[in-house]
Amino acid sequence: MDKHWSAVCAFILALDVFVNVHLVFVEGADGNLKETLPKPGHCPRRLNIVRSRKGCECDEECPGNHKCCVFDGGAVCVPPAFPKKGVCPRRNWDAGLCVESCSDDSDCPHDEKCCFNGCGHTCTAPYTVPTLPKPGHCPRRLNVVPSRKGCECDEDCPENHKCCVFDCGAVCVPPAFTKKGVCPRRNWGAGLCVEFCSDDSDCPNDEKCCFNGCGHTCTAPYTVKRGRCPSPQGTPMCAEYCYHDGQCPGEQKCCKTTCGHACSEPC
Numbered sequence: 038m039d040k041h042w043s044a045v046c047a048f049i050l051a052l053d054v055f056v057n058v059h060l061v062f063v064e065g066a067d068g069n070l071k072e073t074l075p076k077p078g079h080c081p082r083r084l085n086i087v088r089s090r091k092g093c094e095c096d097e098e099c100p101g102n103h104k105c106c107v108f109d110g111g112a113v114c115v116p117p118a119f120p121k122k123g124v125c126p127r128r129n130w131d132a133g134l135c136v137e138s139c140s141d142d143s144d145c146p147h148d149e150k151c152c153f154n155g156c157g158h159t160c161t162a163p164y165t166v167p168t169l170p171k172p173g174h175c176p177r178r179l180n181v182v183p184s185r186k187g188c189e190c191d192e193d194c195p196e197n198h199k200c201c202v203f204d205c206g207a208v209c210v211p212p213a214f215t216k217k218g219v220c221p222r223r224n225w226g227a228g229l230c231v232e233f234c235s236d237d238s239d240c241p242n243d244e245k246c247c248f249n250g251c252g253h254t255c256t257a258p259y260t261v262k263r264g265r266c267p268s269p270q271g272t273p274m275c276a277e278y279c280y281h282d283g284q285c286p287g288e289q290k291c292c293k294t295t296c297g298h299a300c301s302e303p304c
Contacts, residue, residue: 078117080106123163173212175201218258220247264303266292
């Protein structure tokens with residue numbers, strides 16, 4: 038059984054040099070082989086540290102988080118290597134230095150990766166693929182509990198939350214969405230100085246969160262009816278009888294007069 042077990046482990050260990058094997062077999066208490074997962078990380082490209090044990094057949098035989106890796110001197114237990122985020126930039130075949138400045142990403146500072154430059158390996162800033170922002174936009178005010186404090190982009194936030202900056206810093210919050218339509222023209226004389234809403238999502242049905250001249254209130258959106266307004270008509274007094282087409286009956290539109298706005302039949 039020992040010979041069979043050694044042969045299986047040796048085969049898997051040799052295979053790991055060429056492919057990424059996710060299954061490892063260890064011998065159970067009953068003498069039969071059972072399946073187990075390998076330890077996290079991968080074997081470093083070169084042996085440039087002191088091994089913790091010489092001679093091994095599987096990761097389970099190595100102490101701590103060390104892995105059983107095969108080098109020119111045979112199988113030894115060494116700390117694992119972990120790839121950093123990002124992708125190495127495209128190789129420049131003409132300018133690469135024929136030096137081995139690093140073996141794995143862990144040899145490089147900060148977020149740099151150990152990349153092949155065309156002749157050797159050097160620490161290089163990774164190629165960053167720009168990501169599209171998540172749908173929606175940041176709310177005007179922070180009136181919910183953030184799902185996470187501290188972020189740099191939407192990708193740092195869970196689910197559909199966005200990374201938004203407020204007085205307290207950058208936090209992850211649910212997005213706000215703009216409803217269809219346009220806020221009506223502001224009425225400077227009658228606006229209430231209150232904040233009944235922060236974004237369109239705070240308003241019911243198709244109402245929008247609009248600035249009324251002093252504060253924000255939920256308001257029916259501006260409606261544009263078919264047709265065009267006739268030439269301004271004379272009016273005996275300056276008055277604003279309407280602010281948008283939606284306030285006019287039937288097919289009438291809110292049109293300019295010589296001194297204000299009033300509902301008129303379109304032409």
